[in-house]
Amino acid sequence: MKLPPFEYACPATLDEAIALLASRDGDAKAISGGQSLMPILAFRLASPSLLVDLKKLKGLDQIKIDASGITLGAKVSWRQIEDDKRLATAHPLLQEMISHVAHYQIRNRGTVGGSIAHADPAAEMPGFSVTCDAKIVVKGSSGERIIPAGEFFEGPLMTVLEADELITEIRLPPWPAARRWGMLEFARRRGDFAMGGVAVFYDLDAQGRAVDAHVGVIGAGSIPHRVPGAEAAINGTTVDETAILAAAKAAAAGVEPLTDIHASAAYRRNLISVLLERALRAAVAR
Amino acid sequence: MSKANRFVGSPVERLEDLRLLRGRGRFVDDLTAEGVLNAVILRSPVAHGIIKGIDTSAALAIPGVVAVLTAEEIGRPVPTIPIRLFASKLTEPLEQPCIADRKVRYVGEPVVLVIAESQAIAEDACDAVVLDIETLPPVVTREAAEKGQSLLFDELGTNRCARFTAIKGDADDAFRNAAYRRRERFGVHRHTAVFMEGRGLLAEWFEEEGKLVVQGGAKVPFATRKALSKQMNLPEDKIEVHEADTGGGFGSRGEFYPEDFLIPFAARYVGKPIKWVEDRREHLACSNHSRETEVEAEIACDKNGMVLGLRGTAFVDSGAYVRTNGLINPRNVSQFMSGPYHVPNINIVTDFYLSNKGPVGTYRGPGRYETDYVRERLFDMAANDLGIDRVEFRRRNLVREDQMPYQLPQIVETKSGDELDSGNYEVTLDQCLAEFKWAEKVEKYDGKLIDGRYHGLGLHCFIEGGAAGPKENARLVLEKSGNVSVYVGSSQVGQGVVTVLTQIAADALEMPMDKIAIFHGSTTGTKEGFGSFHSRSTVMGGSAIVVAAASLQKLMREAAGRRFNCAPGEVTLEDGKAQGPGGKSLTFAELAEEDISIEESFFNHKHTWAYGTHATHIAVDPQTGQVEVLEYVAVEDVGRMVNPLTLGGQAVGAIVQGLGGTFLEHLIYDGEGQLLTGTFADYLLPTAGDFPRIRAIMTGNYPSPINPLGVKGAGEGGIIPVGGIMANAIASALRSFNVQPLELPLSPPRIWKLIDDARPAEAAE
Amino acid sequence: MPTSKHRAVFEVNGKAVDIEVESRTTLSDCLRHQLRLTGTHVGCEHGVCGACTIIIDGAAVRSCLTLAVQADGSQITTVEGISFDEGLTPLQTAFRKHHALQCGFCTPGMLMTAHALLTENPDVDEEGIRHVLSGNICRCTGYIPIIQAVLEARAAYKKPENA
Incomplete structure (x- = not known):
């Protein structure tokens, strides 16, 4: 399983990188951590003529936190998120979600931008970005675009990213300290892609009722997505057992999971429902 | 130095570790040779088809490509892989050709061999070969195999390739008169060894001497040499097969595979050293698969729970060919259904069927994991139906010490039987119950819903066979340094054979371990050798060393006697010196001025039977079907x-492998015969987080009477009970749903479905 | 299709390396076959088994998922670099004592992962060790002795109290 032939370039600036990507008529691929791309090359499932290494590009590896929210540079690694003590309060859901990503060695090298560009429907980062109303900032030959995460993913391993575009940042809205949240995923083994996963958060109004509930799912269809039915079942309630069960039921109805060798659609549908039920209980108790 | 046993029985730290821990192992891909070329094999992309054409011209045009070989270049008839065990005239035509010729029968079958200056270039060349294969209907399922509308071998007229019938007493008569009978159908899924280092070979051809040297052989290097000798038309003394360090075996590595011919052939053909290393994708598709079995089995008991009989029929999937040791699986399924229990009447018929999937071979505890699963499930069901405690049920039926040696059923087709050698099975049962605190835990947990999960306990008694004959050789040489070199026909497959055999040799020779060097796994070390399989290296290699050590000591006494002018019986060998009457003394080094060496064989036509009991405590999450193993003893x-x-x-390692096979691992094929679990992202091996609470208590209380050491083959036993015990524990946990897991693996979706199907009212609500 | 060749300058186990590598060569293959450091093993080539784990600039990574050319400018440590010429390190000694290896193929990757982990966090608990080592597959031991060995080796990585 040796990699297919390709040329390699390691540009010093973003503009050069974009120019290189644009130079091959869609046949060039960006590589950063390489943790998603390298296995694909090893199986020769892709055979780009040029790899453009983002290693020397500056300024893309920062986590910025201010009143307007959180900005993750595309080259921020899982490990950086895990180790950033500010995020424990600035975005606890991000840290929780990232704790499920792959394994130690991959977490040292894999990047948020790479995961989003790869767009595995069972991966955490795409699901997280959709759940949290993230904005994906991309730059290409024709300039910069800011794409809502909910419009970024088109299918398994498919996104709206053009061949000459690079993700530069992921922007997240601020996270209120009092926000209630829960996140659970179920995988056959720790670190595996999820058979199903659920992230949920909501805020409480003055009467203790849930507002602005967000429910996102991974591994439950061809792209990560929110589940409006489940969100509606939470909003306006005190998130009591009745609401939790209603939301769980709505989640089961609001997903179209696939059957594959690992599980049937029926199993996954049930799983999403169970995970949301449990995640909501955790949110209430938090 | 006294004759006291010093090393055997001690937890000696391994000698192998000093190299392996410092990155100084010599695994096959670590080896190289001057001018070495790399081989890569293009494999069939379809499960069943006729090869219409192979266009290699584009591949040959790639710079760095040295040769592209097909059946055409290799020459017809293409050599086949000999069946090593239970070969017959019937199975001979079903041997695998080392490269596909005219027909392909599984995805992954070698079709083209590419030799190039690098592995990457060879892979580029494989991509450039154009295969024209006309597809035939693939035989993937049991139904298709039995129906035989599509045949793997037209000339056979059926897909059935062997039958093994185990008979004891009169099962039908026993069933006619039994107070209790129950019949169930069980399924065990295809999974296999999946060791961590891919297979590999480095073959060198020495034209002037007409000699072939192959490194990377394992397990049975002498059998490999014999096969190569015939295939390459070379005398055996012109072939050397040496093992390197081996990254795990578990029954699968070291059997003869197509590459074991192709790479040496190519080395001679091209006249350059050639290396081939199996990649993970090839490994999952092409190394021996195992375990795929369906059994329809029936148990008969009297009203007191005494087992009167076991009968049934079994289907074992062979894959596309009958490989070296593939016949062991169906044979063992028939022979070992009764396990450690006294079952007076047995009739098990096992049919072995070809299919368009990877060929099978043995995997740790072959046929035993499968039959133990069936038997112990039936025992729990019978005990439950009869209202007898499952421990008591087992206790009543275990073979008693006074029944030893205990006859197992005869296999009709091979006219062979077997007998259990020795032991007190009830003692290990009781020890396991005590270690596990069974009674207390049954009371506290079994079948109870605690914090949202159903808890269950399982118990399982088993035997494991070892010490396959016919013999093993050891050659001992008193070196000029006064140290002893021990050459043995056993092989190392990662089990620490050097350490264990050094302990045995040191005790036998009454010498310190650091004065002994073990050499193994090479056709140059001994005249003959039989290798490491069927848990035989400690028993057979160890016993051969014991026999040879006595002979070497006799030679040393005789040599000293000649020098001292005394009778050999007056010479003592102690502390590295031979001493005679009147204070005469020679160091072993001085004694070795005369060449002193001896090769001896240890013969054995019986088997050893280690035995034991496992107990476990699990919890099932009814909402996800996830099973957690809380304790395993x-x-x-x-x-x-x-x-x-x-x-x-x-x-412990075997138990975790068993848990992997029971819960996680599955070689899944689609309807077209394509392997869907061809990566480590899909074929799920257990990891460090999965099964943390396992204890193994090993004892040596009842020595085997059939060898001088009293040892029994071991190392496979841990895996044998795992499928059965887990299914039983889950059934016990879920008793309130009255469900019975009958199919492996026990994956979360399967357990969830059992529960979900058992409560339709709730689901519909 | 063409490949390209590149100069790569890096340090392996404290020694400077200045070589030409092919664009498609993985770091694991470069270490093993170009630099003949065969202690690093390759078990799957698709980033799951962890046998090829090495340490780059202090972080444990899978060398099969890294291009050799990407190592340019970095400091690399392999199992050879954490071993003495004679005898065993405390981590290796603990592995031997607990029989934490059988065939030894996954062992270099286990050692490198454990070494990186204990260097970062010598106080890591059993759960933490299991979590981190779950990225390294061992087919022989069932992991239990490996966990015991790493737990025991923690002491050797702790900084002296009064330093």
Whole structure:
């Protein structure tokens, strides 16, 4: 399983990188951590003529936190998120979600931008970005675009990213300290892609009722997505057992999971429902 | 120095570790040779088809490509892989050709061999070969195999390739008159060894001497040499097969595979050293698969729970060919259904069917994991139906010490039987119950819903066979340094054979371990050798060393006697010196001025039987079907322990492999015969987080009577009970749903479905 | 299709390396076959088994998922670099004592992962060790002795109290 032939370039600036990507008529691929791309090359499932290494590009590896929210540079690694003590309060859901990503060695090298560009429907980062109303900032030959995460993913391993575009940042809205949240995923083994996963958060109004509930799912269809039915079942309630069960039921109805060798659609549908039920209980108790 | 046993029985730290821990192992891909070329094999992309054409011109045009070989260049008839065990005239035509010729029968079958200056270039060349294969209907399922509308071998007229019938007493008569009978159908899924280092070979052809040297052989290097000799038309003394360090075997590595011919052939053809290393994708598709079995089995008991009979029929999937040891699986399924129990009447008919999937071979505990699953499930069901405690049920039926040696059923087709050698099975049962605190835990947990999960306990008694004959050789040489070199026909497959055999040799020779060097796994070390399979290296290699050590000591006494002018009987060998009457003394080094060496064989036509009991406590999440193993205790008696450290390590390792096979691992094929679990992202091996609470307690209380050491083959036993015990524990946990897991693996979706189907009212609500 | 060749300058186990590598060569293959450091093993080539784990600039990574050319400018440590010429390190000694290896193929990757982990966090608990080592597959031991060995080796990585 040796990699297919390709040329390699390691540009010093973003503009050069974009120019290189644009130079091959869609046949060039960006590589950063390489943790998603390298296995694909090893199986020769892709055979780009040029790899453009983002290693020397500056300024893309920062986590910025201010009143307007959180900005993750595309080259921020899982490990950086895990180790950033500010995020424990600035975005606890991000840290929780990232704790499920792959394994130690991959977490040292894999990047948020790479995961989003790869767009595995069972991966955490795409699901997280959709759940949290993230904005994906991309730059290409024709300039910069800011794409809502909910419009970024088109299918398994498919996104709206053009061949000459690079993700530069992921922007997240601020996270209120009092926000209630829960996140659970179920995988056959720790670190595996999820058979199903659920992230949920909501805020409480003055009467203790849930507002602005967000429910996102991974591994439950061809792209990560929110589940409006489940969100509606939470909003306006005190998130009591009745609401939790209603939301769980709505989640089961609001997903179209696939059957594959690992599980049937029926199993996954049930799983999403169970995970949301449990995640909501955790949110209430938090 | 006294004759006291010093090393055997001690937890000696391994000698192998000093190299392996510092990155100084010599695994096959670590080897190289001047001018070495790399081989890559293009494999069939379809499960069943006729090869219409192979266009290699584009591949040959790639710079760095040296040769592209097909059946055409290799020459017809293409050599086939000989069946090593239970070969017959019937199975001979079903041997695998080392490269596909005219027909392909599984995805992954070698079709083209590319030799190039690098592995990457060879892979580029494989991509450039154009295969024209006309597809035939693939035989993937049991139904298709039995129906035989599509045949793997037209000339056979059926897809059935072998039958093994185990008979004891009169099962039909026993069933006619039994107070209790129950019949169930069980399924065990295809999974296999999946060791961590891919297979590999480095072959060198020495034209002037007409000699072939192959490194990377394993397990049975002498059998490999014999096969190569015939295939390459070379005398055996012109072939050397040496093992390198081996990254795990578990029954699968070291059997003869197509590459074991192709790479040496190519080395001679091209006249350059050639290396081939199997990649993970090839490994999952092409190394021996195992375990795929369906059994329809029936148990008969009297009203007191005494088992009167076991009968049934079994289907074992062979894959596309009959490989070296593939016939062991169906044979063992028939022969070992009764396990450690006294079952007076047995009739099990096992049919072995070809299919368009990867060919099968043995995997640790072959046929035993499968039959133990069936038997122990039936025992729990019978005990439950009869209202007898499952421990008591087993206790009543275990073979008693006074029944030893105990006859197992005869296999009709091979006219062969077997007998259990020795032991007290009830003692290990009781020890396991005590270690596990069974009674207390049954009371507290079994079948109870605690914090949202159903808890269950399982118990399982088993035997494991070892010490396959016919013999093993050891050659001992008193070196000029006064040290002893021990050459043995056994092989190392990662089990620590050097350490264990050094312990045995040191005790036998009454010498320190550091004065002994073990050489193994090479056709140049001994005249003959039989290798490491069927848990035989400690028993057979160890016993051969014991026999040869006595002969070497006799030669040393005779040599000293000649020098001292005394009778050999007056010479003592102690502390590295031979001493005679009147204070005469020679160091072993001085004694070795005369060449002193001896090769001896240890013969054995019986088997050893280690045995034991496992107990477990699990919890099932009814909403996800996830099973957590909360505790697992194994107790096993191996006759006599040589090294408790390595023995216990193998038991725990085997249990975790068994848990992997029971819960996670599955070689899944689609309807077209394509393997869907061809990566480590899909074929799920257990990881460090999955099964943390396992204990193995090894004992050596009842030595085997059939060898001078009293040892029994061990190392496979841990895996044998795992499927059965887990399914039983889950059934016990879920008793309120009245469900019975009958199919493996016990994956979360399957357990969830059992529960979900059992409560339709709730689901519909 | 063409490949390209590149100069790569890096340090392996404290020694400077200045070589030409092919664009498609993985770091694991470069270490093993170009630099003949065969202690690093390759078990799957698709980033799951962890046998090829090495340490780059202090972080444990899978060398099969890294291009050799990407190592340019970095400091690399392999199993050879954490071993003495004679005898065993405390981590290796603990592995031997607990029989934490059988065939030894996954062992270099286990050692490198454990070494990186204990260097970062010598106080890591059993759960933490299991979590981190779950990225390294061992087919022989069942992991239990490996966890015991790493737990025991923690002491050797702790900084002296009064330093």
